[in-house]
Amino acid sequence: METIKNYLETMFSNLPLSEEVRRAKEELLTMMEDKYYELKKEGKTENEAIGTVIREFGNLDELKEILGITNEFEEKENTRFVSIETVEEYIQVAIKMSKRIALGVFLCICSPVLLIVLGGLAEYGFGDENSMALGGLIVLLVFVAVAVVLFIFSGMKLEKYNYLKNERFQIDFSTKQYVLKEKEAYRSTQTLFVAIGVALCILSVIPILVTGVLFEEIEFLTVIGVGVFLILVATGVTLFIISGSRMESYKVILQEEEFTQEKKEMKENKLVQTVAGIYWPVIVCIYLGWSFLTFDWHITWIIWPLAGILFGAITVICNIVDEKHKIKG
Amino acid sequence: MISSDVIRGYNDTIILYLLLDGPSYGYEISKKIKERSHEKYIIKETTLYSAFTRLEKNGYLESSYGTETNGKRRTYYTITKAGLEYYKEKCEEWDLTKNVVEQFIKKI
Numbered sequence: 001m002e003t004i005k006n007y008l009e010t011m012f013s014n015l016p017l018s019e020e021v022r023r024a025k026e027e028l029l030t031m032m033e034d035k036y037y038e039l040k041k042e043g044k045t046e047n048e049a050i051g052t053v054i055r056e057f058g059n060l061d062e063l064k065e066i067l068g069i070t071n072e073f074e075e076k077e078n079t080r081f082v083s084i085e086t087v088e089e090y091i092q093v094a095i096k097m098s099k100r101i102a103l104g105v106f107l108c109i110c111s112p113v114l115l116i117v118l119g120g121l122a123e124y125g126f127g128d129e130n131s132m133a134l135g136g137l138i139v140l141l142v143f144v145a146v147a148v149v150l151f152i153f154s155g156m157k158l159e160k161y162n163y164l165k166n167e168r169f170q171i172d173f174s175t176k177q178y179v180l181k182e183k184e185a186y187r188s189t190q191t192l193f194v195a196i197g198v199a200l201c202i203l204s205v206i207p208i209l210v211t212g213v214l215f216e217e218i219e220f221l222t223v224i225g226v227g228v229f230l231i232l233v234a235t236g237v238t239l240f241i242i243s244g245s246r247m248e249s250y251k252v253i254l255q256e257e258e259f260t261q262e263k264k265e266m267k268e269n270k271l272v273q274t275v276a277g278i279y280w281p282v283i284v285c286i287y288l289g290w291s292f293l294t295f296d297w298h299i300t301w302i303i304w305p306l307a308g309i310l311f312g313a314i315t316v317i318c319n320i321v322d323e324k325h326k327i328k329g
Numbered sequence: 330m331i332s333s334d335v336i337r338g339y340n341d342t343i344i345l346y347l348l349l350d351g352p353s354y355g356y357e358i359s360k361k362i363k364e365r366s367h368e369k370y371i372i373k374e375t376t377l378y379s380a381f382t383r384l385e386k387n388g389y390l391e392s393s394y395g396t397e398t399n400g401k402r403r404t405y406y407t408i409t410k411a412g413l414e415y416y417k418e419k420c421e422e423w424d425l426t427k428n429v430v431e432q433f434i435k436k437i
Contacts, residue, residue, distance in 0.1 A: 030355060031359065057373060057375060
């Protein structure tokens with residue numbers, strides 16, 4: 001039976017997603033199913049039954065005329081058609097890569113943890129300050145290096161699907177149903193992830209507060225508090241990225257929200273992209289420059305949350321500028 | 330086995346005939362065509378469906394969803410008054426056609 005469904009799917013894959021087409025497909029499937037089960041009942045083998053059903057199916061050209069879709073079909077021909085296989089593949093890759101990106105971000109945020117903790121230990125009198133700092137620094141650089149590799153690697157893997165985000169395309173009815181179902185099924189998980197992530201981000205301040213207020217005199221504990229803070233934030237952000245990217249991949253396929261066909265034509269977010277391309281490298285330079293010049297690693301990490309919040313503001317400004325530009329143009 | 334090109338003009342007649350006794354659905358009709366023609370004519374699914382749609386558009390048929398059996402919802406087709414008239418016309422047309430063509434048929 002799967003073979004017959006797939007056959008029908010392939011036959012219909014190039015047709016637009018109109019109500020008439022959907023109905024025709026449903027009707028034809030029912031007829032084919034009826035015939036298939038009858039043949040099986042008569043004692044035909046699976047192969048014979050499928051062979052007969054497909055041989056007696058006929059020709060789709062007959063339907064095109066009846067459904068009046070000949071013209072519509074040709075009009076739409078220049079937009080790319082994306083098959084269900086490609087869609088499944090894209091979603092799988094997007095999920096896999098989002099985990100790698102999330103791991104990379106986790107490593108980036110956590111990279112100074114050991115440096116901060118070792119620095120604290122050294123100040124407290126454990127071990128030699130310089131070698132501790134060197135050890136922490138090496139770990140930091142290794143974490144960042146691994147993260148960069150992960151970013152580049154996943155970026156490359158996802159590159160071949162960029163057209164899904166930037167160009168118009170069409171999918172057939174059943175693909176759309178499939179993705180809608182997946183998206184619906186994932187919604188509760190996403191909500192849970194986001195809720196846990198937010199909770200972690202809020203709770204992350206507690207270790208700093210507790211160690212700072214209750215154990216003020218023990219500086220080492222304050223440092224541990226900062227370390228725990230970073231790990232909690234990193235975990236929260238990881239949850240945001242994993243659940244957000246998966247949801248985004250469904251929206252990309254369904255061409256919803258920021259991925260609608262109209263928005264693709266306007267190329268709306270161009271300014272933000274340009275600004276982000278300059279902004280983040282500059283932030284990294286400031287972070288590394290400040291840190292290496294002063295060796296105040298236990299303070300300099302504050303750049304990251306600040307930069308994140310500032311970027312939110314910049315995004316909004318860019319969008320406003322874009323909007324104005326569009327109205328003028 | 331009859332070729333679908335030759336019989337094309339008479340698919341409507343065949344389908345309407347099978348609906349004279351009461352509503353029916355896609356596969357049942359195609360099965361009856363096969364049986365009544367002693368397997369000399371097996372109608373293709375696409376042909377059958379396009380005929381249904383065309384006949385319905387012209388007001389010769391009405392379609393409705395039947396009750397679900399085994400989780401399947403079938404579309405049932407019923408012949409309309411206009412459909413009956415059309416059927417009669419087609420029968421007359423066939424008589425005429427048959428008479429005309431027969432004038433040119435002889436055993437050699």
